[in-house]
Amino acid sequence: MPEGHTIHRLAARHYAILGGAQIVATSPQGRFAAGAQRLTGATLTATEAYGKHLLHHYDGGNGGGILHVHLGLYGTVTDGAGAPPAPVGQVRLRLVSRRHWADLRGPAACELLTPAEVDALRGRLGADPLRDDADPDTAGAKIRRSARPLGVLLLDQSIVAGVGLVYATEVLFRAGIAPTRPGRRLTADQWQAIWGDLVDLMRIGAQLGRIDTVREEHLPEATGRPPRADRHGGEVYVYRRTGSPCLCCGDTVVLGALAARNSYWCQTCQPS
DNA sequence: CAGATATGACAAC
C-alpha cells in the first residue's frame, strides 16, 4: 500500500475525519506512549504529505507538535466512525475524536518533530509528483546526469519523492524504457513524459486508493481479458508478473535485481 | 503452524 498516493490520501482522509477536533491519543502497544500523552487534548490543525511522509500538526493539549509517520514496508492505517473497537494486534498509535478513530500499525517512523526537523526532512526530499510545489526540472537534471540505472534513480527519494517500486516499474514500462538504462541516457523529452505520467498515474492512484496503470488501448483487442486484481489492489503491466506474458506483446516478463531491489520489465517493449 | 513474502529505508561491512 504505502507509496506516495497512499500517504496523500491518508493526509486528506485524516483531516476530513479528525481535523479541527480535539484528540485523545493512546499507544495500546506502548511504544509511542510518551508521544500519545503529548498529543492528547491537542487539536489537529492541518495534515500534509511529502512523498511517503505523513505529517499531522497539533496545537495545545499537553504540548502538541508535529506528528511524523512513515509507513515503511509494513505500516498500515485503519479508521472508522463512532467508538473505537478493542485494539487488535500491535497498535502503535490510536487517535480518537468525538466522532472518529484511526489506528496506526507497524510504521517505520512514528515520532514528534520540531518545525526545524520538518524543514530538514523536506530538505532531503526531491520532487513529489503529487505536490504543486514540486520541481521536476531539478529532478530531471539529477537523473540525466547520473550513471545509475533509472530503476534505482526513480526510487531515490532525494530525487523523486513518493514514487515506490510499483510506480517506478510501471511508469518505465509505459515509457518503453528498461529499468537498467542509465539515467544519463534519458532525453529531456523522455523525462518530461515520465514526470507527466507519474503526475497522472499518482493522482489517479490517490483518487482510487489503489495503483492502476493499464490503459485499455494497450491491451490486445482479441483477448477480451478481464482486469487482473493484483495483491496491491490494482492492475499493472509488469510489476510482480515475472514469468507471465507481457500484456502487450506476449513476451515473458523478466525479473532483475537493481541495488538490492526487484525490478520487472519486458525486454521487447522496453529495450535497453 | 512454520515459513515466506511485502509497495521502504537505513546502518554497517
Add this chain to the structure above:
DNA sequence: TTGTCCTATCTGG
C-alpha cells in the same frame, strides 16, 4: 551488497 527493523497475510505441510 547484506542485515535489520517491523507487522499482517498468505502459502504449504
